[in-house]
Amino acid sequence: xxxxxxxxxxxxxxxxxxxxxxxxxxxxxxxxxxxxxxxxxxxxxxxxxxxxxxxxxxxxxxxxxxxxxxxxxxxxxxxxxxxxxxxxxxxxxxxxxxxxxxxxxxxxxxxxxxxxxxxxxxxxxxxxxxxxxxxxxxxxxxxxxxxxxxxxxxxxxxxxxxxxxxxxxxxxxxxxxxxxxxxxxxxxxxxxxxxxxxxxxxxxxxxxxxxxxxxxxxxxxxxxxxxxxxxxxxxxxxxxxxxxxxxxxxxxxxxxxxxxxxxxxxxxxxxxxxxxxxxxxxxxxxxxxxxxxxxxxxxxxxxxxxxxxxxxxxxxxxxxxxxxxxxxxxxxxxxxxxxxxxxx
Numbered sequence: 001x002x003x004x005x006x007x008x009x010x011x012x013x014x015x016x017x018x019x020x021x022x023x024x025x026x027x028x029x030x031x032x033x034x035x036x037x038x039x040x041x042x043x044x045x046x047x048x049x050x051x052x053x054x055x056x057x058x059x060x061x062x063x064x065x066x067x068x069x070x071x072x073x074x075x076x077x078x079x080x081x082x083x084x085x086x087x088x089x090x091x092x093x094x095x096x097x098x099x100x101x102x103x104x105x106x107x108x109x110x111x112x113x114x115x116x117x118x119x120x121x122x123x124x125x126x127x128x129x130x131x132x133x134x135x136x137x138x139x140x141x142x143x144x145x146x147x148x149x150x151x152x153x154x155x156x157x158x159x160x161x162x163x164x165x166x167x168x169x170x171x172x173x174x175x176x177x178x179x180x181x182x183x184x185x186x187x188x189x190x191x192x193x194x195x196x197x198x199x200x201x202x203x204x205x206x207x208x209x210x211x212x213x214x215x216x217x218x219x220x221x222x223x224x225x226x227x228x229x230x231x232x233x234x235x236x237x238x239x240x241x242x243x244x245x246x247x248x249x250x251x252x253x254x255x256x257x258x259x260x261x262x263x264x265x266x267x268x269x270x271x272x273x274x275x276x277x278x279x280x281x282x283x284x285x286x287x288x289x290x291x292x293x294x295x296x297x298x299x300x301x302x303x304x305x306x307x308x309x310x311x312x313x314x315x316x317x318x319x320x321x322x323x324x325x326x327x328x329x330x331x332x333x334x335x336x337x338x339x340x341x342x343x344x
Contacts, residue, residue, distance in 0.1 A: 019063060019064070020060055020063045020064070023059060023060055023063045024056065024060065026072055027056060027059060027072060027076060030072070030073050030076055031052060031056075032127065032128055034052050034055060034076060034077070034080050035048050035049065035052050035127060035128075036048075036128060036145070036146065037077065037080055037081070037084075037166065037170075037171075038051040038052055038055075038080055038083075038084055039123050039146075039151070040145065040146070040150075040151055040154060040166055040170070041081070041084040041085075041088070041154075041159075041162060041163065041166065042084060042087065042088070042091070042094070043093070043094035043120045043121065043151055043152070043154070043155050044094055044118070044120070044121045045121050045122075045123045045124075045127075045330055046121065046330075047087065047091065048123075051080065051083050051084055051087060052080065054083050055076060055079045055080040055083055058079050058083065059075070059076060059079055062079075074177075077167075077171065078181050081163050081167065081181060082181075084159075084163070085159050085160065085163060088159040089159075091118065092118060093118075093155040093156065094118050094119055094120040094121070094155050095117070095119065095120060095152065095155055095156070096119070096120050096148075096152045096248055096250065096255075096320065097119075097248040097249070097250060097252065097253050097254065097255040098152075098246060098248050098255045099152060099155070099156060100117075100253065101253060101255075103246075103255055103256055103257040103261070104254040104255065104256055104261075107256055107261050107262075107264035107265035107268060107269070108264060108265075108268045108269075110269070111249075111252040111254045111269065112252065112253075112254075113251050113252055114251055114252065114253045115251050117250075117251065117253065119250035119251055119322075120148075120151065120152055120155060120250065121322070121327070121330075122148060122284040122285055122289070122306065122308050122320065122322055122327070123146065123284060123285055123330075124282065124283070124284055124330060124331045124332070125146075125282075125283035125284060125285070125286060126283070126331075126332065128146075142286070143286030143287075144286065145170050146285045146286045147285055147286055147287065147310075148284070148285040148287060148308055148310070148318075148320055149310065149318070150200070151285065153199070153200050154166075154200070156199065157196050157199060157200070160182060160184075160192060161192045161193075161195060161196040162196070163178075163181075163182065164178055164182070164189055164192040164193050164196060165192075165193060165196040165197070165200070167181070168189070168193050169193075169197075175189045175190055175193075217314060218288070218311055218314075221240060221311065221314060221315075221316070222281070222288050222290075222309070224236070224240060225237070225240055225279075225290070225309070225316065226279035226281070226290055227279075228240065229272075229277050229279055229290075229292060230275070230277045230278060230279055231274050231275070231277075232270065232272055232273050232274045232275075232276065232277060233274070234263050234266050234267045235263075237262075237263070237266060238259045238260075238262060238263040238266075240315060240316050241259045241262060241315060241316045241317075242259075242312065242313070242315040242316065242317045243258065243259055244257060244258060244317075245257070245258065245259060245262060245315070245316055245317055245318060245319070246317070246318045246319070247261075247262045247265065247318075247319050247321065248319075248320055248321070249305070249320070249321040249322065249323060250320070250322055250323065251323060251324070252323075271294065272292075272294045272295075272304065275295075276294055276295040277292060277293065277294060277295070277304075278292070278293040278294075278295070278301045278337060279291070279292055279293075280293065280333060280337075282306075282331055282333065284306070284308045284331070285308060287308055287309060287310060287311075288308075288309045288311065289306060289307060289308045289309065290306075290307045290309075291303065291305075291306055291307075291328060291331065291333045292304045292305045292306070292307060292321075293337055295339070298339075299338070299339030300336050300337065300338055300339060301336065301337040301338075301339070302335075302336055303325045303328040303333070303335065304323075305321045305322065305323055306321070306322045306323075306324075306327050306328065306331065307319055307320070307321050307322075308320040308322070
């Protein structure tokens with residue numbers, strides 16, 4: 001993770017004491033970045049929203065104890081981080097299928113849902129739009145810090161290591177400040193950071209490695225991807241994947257590696273025939289995404305999957321195909337698309 005340094009604006013400026021009357025107005029500008037922080041900690045947009053609400057409630061109740069020795073932003077992050085650590089104790093981690101087992105060797109075998117697992121959830125980019133590029137809030141929700149692979153990898157860190165990594169690497173807090181928040185030593189923080197970095201070495205992408213969705217070559221790739229799925233053209237689909245591409249689809253624990261396995265999976269188990277699919281572009285976790293709809297009796301299109309794509313070297317390297325109509329609501333996508341609207 002290589003977000004620009006924002007530590008000075010986060011931790012060094014003192015502010016006037018708060019009253020409950022002005023707390024919410026002064027704290028409101030930080031809501032989006034706090035949501036990003038809680039999402040990275042929890043791996044769930046629903047949990048993140050709940051914890052941000054809890055953070056503001058805790059802050060409101062404790063407003064008379066804010067003496068202004070640190071910035072309001074720092075104080076809110078302290079509350080949010082502790083709220084997340086408490087929540088993780090009872091809710092556990094949220095993995096992707098590739099994080100809990102080996103890839104399936106039989107793409108034709110029917111997949112079996114595992115609803116009891118609290119799976120990782122994607123988050124819509126639209127939740128974090130609107131900040132100016134120079135705003136520290138925009139830095140801490142930058143595309144690299146929200147990548148699906150990174151958030152998935154964070155879920156495998158012990159909660160306190162997770163917090164250390166995010167506070168030090170994304171928010172640029174000083175080690176002493178993180179130690180104070182977590183009631184530990186500076187040496188303990190540095191040790192936890194070193195261990196966390198080692199575990200995340202492969203997942204932590206830099207801004208320079210991320211292609212922009214508006215890049216003409218990527219735009220063409222995404223257009224071909226959408227058309228291939230709408231036509232249920234398996235051969236066209238797999239031509240867009242890297243040889244060692246990965247396909248996973250919570251809440252099913254089975255996942256698949258390699259173009260051949262993905263082709264066999266789609267050919268055998270995708271219920272959407274030629275002309276029966278509709279792909280609606282969106283964006284999630286700083287990555288290109290598509291909402292896939294399937295045509296039902298009467299001609300209307302209903303939600304089927306939300307695809308979050310990782311693109312590398314002009315090919316699709318990873319697809320997280322998430323099931324669940326609730327995700328479509330989170331992304332503010334229509335719950336149904338009439339056939340005539342789809343044709344237009």
